[in-house]
Amino acid sequence: MKLQKSILLLAVSFLPLCYGFITENSELESTYLSSNEDIPIYNFESLKPLLNTNSDKVHIVNFWAMWCAPCVKELPILKEYEANNPNVEILLVSLDFPENIETKLKPFLKKKGITSKVVLLDDPDANSWIDKIDPNWSGAIPFTIIFNNKNRSYHERAFANLQDLENEINKTIKDN
Amino acid sequence: MKTNNVFFTAILMASSFLITVGSYAQDRKGPPRGGGHNPEQTKTLEEIGGYKIGDVATDFKLKNVNGNMFSLSDIKNAKGYIVVFTCNECPFAKMYENRLIALHNEYAPKGYSVIAINPNVSESNQNESYGAMQKRAKEKGFTFVYLADEGQKIAPQYGAVRTPHVFILDKERKVQYIGTIDDNARSAEDVKVKYVENAIKALEKDEKPNPSFTKAIGCPVKLAYN
Known part of the structure; x- marks a missing residue:
């Protein structure tokens, strides 16, 4: 009992x-x-596979955050490129904070009409992984990797406009 | 029968609770935060410009939030300097404000003062104006100087690219450490390696800081020379 x-x-x-x-x-x-409502949280190890590909398609991985003004300014350029080139694989790696996903990040993406895939990188000891992405990267964002299975380039700066981004892509992806 | 029912309910409840908790845990991928990776840096700031370890850093004369001009040479009997490029608005800079105050309070009496410099100061940005700096310093009770790098004369010479970005100088103003304050911006409690503190402790023992160069995610310094 x-x-x-x-x-x-x-x-x-x-x-x-x-x-x-x-x-x-x-x-x-x-x-x-609904689209882009699932924003998974990654650490560096789980993000790493997304920084390489076996495909000859153009891949763009852009590290950004809502708190980074030049990053926010750059997003429409990536968006425009994606609209013109539906075949491109764009991944936006947000360095915003996990507690802001629901309250700030999702509303922000919705407002900006961003439909590219977004993941959030939450791995505080950045000094341990920045060099593994690119030893030349200081850690400042925006930072963009353009790559396919053959070529690769790193850009620690914001693209000024669509032409600028297209030039860098053309310079990087030479043989397809 | 009754006992069975209660038992069954209890088990069902408990297991559904555990399952939900379990699936939640999986939502956050990956290993524990932090982790003991190799903090050593392979690259200098050469590509970006700015100082390398061992370079003699320039002194300066910048306006402090109290209205006076301030130079490193104003600190008498300094054994070294913790020069931090930071600003008002950057979330990373904000997360480190309390830790900067603690660093200054601990190490200024020992000869190592924090000297905060805002490279983003701009009268056209109301959040980074000199007035906003004064307000922030007062609100947070900064115990260290907070200087306006008007016209961005100093940050490019040092090679400050993000906020916060620390340069530890020794007595002769030779750069001994460049990088981040510790290995966890978001949570002071979860810090495993205090890079700046370790560097100062090394200098106190007349040793070279190791590592002497670290990286971190931070807000980009809005460089006028970019």
Whole structure:
């Protein structure tokens, strides 16, 4: 009898917790359906595979953040390039903070009409991974990698305009 | 039967709780934050310009938030200098404000003062104006000088590319360390390596800081010379 009571108590005490989690989860799932509503959080090791490809398609990986003014200014250039070149693979690696995904990042992307894939890199000891991406990178953003399976270039600066970006892509991706 | 039901409910509840928690944990990919990787830097700031380890850094005369002009030579009996390029608005700079105050309070009496320089000061940006700097210094109770690098005369010479960006100079103003304050901007509690503090401790022992060069994500210095 005593045991029964304590089990009941245990069950009851778990109840609110479960509901909390379940509701939160189903909310999350429902948002997966709309475009760019799922922003996964990566660390450097899990991001690394996305910085290489076997394909000869043009890939652009852009490190940026909402708090970085030149980055925000550059986003429309990437967006325009993507619109003109649907075959390009663009990945926006946000260095914003995980706690801001729902409240700031998603509304920001929606407002700017950004549909490129966005992931969030949360790996605080940047000194340990900046060199693994590019030893020439100081850590300042925006920082962009243009690559395919054969060629690769790194850009620690904001592209001035579409022409600038196209030039860099053409310089990098020579033989296809 | 009743006992069974209760048991069943309890197990169901407990397991569903554990499953949800488990799936949550998986949402955040990857290993523990921080991690003991090799902090050594392979590259100098040569490509960017600015100082290399061992170069003698320039002194300067910049306006402090208290209205006076300030030079490194104003600090009497300095054993070294913790020169930090920082600003008002950058979230990374803000996250380090309290740690800069703590550093200054700890090490200024030992001969190593924090000297904060804002390379982004601009009268056309209300958040980075001299007045905004004064306000921020007052709000946060900066115990160190906070200088306006008007016309960006000093940051390019040092090679400051992001905020915060630290240059530790020894008594002779020779650059002994360039880089980040520690290995975790977002959470002071989770810091594993205090690069700046370790560098000062090395200098106190007459040793070379190791590492003497680190990198970090930070806000880009809005360089006029870019």
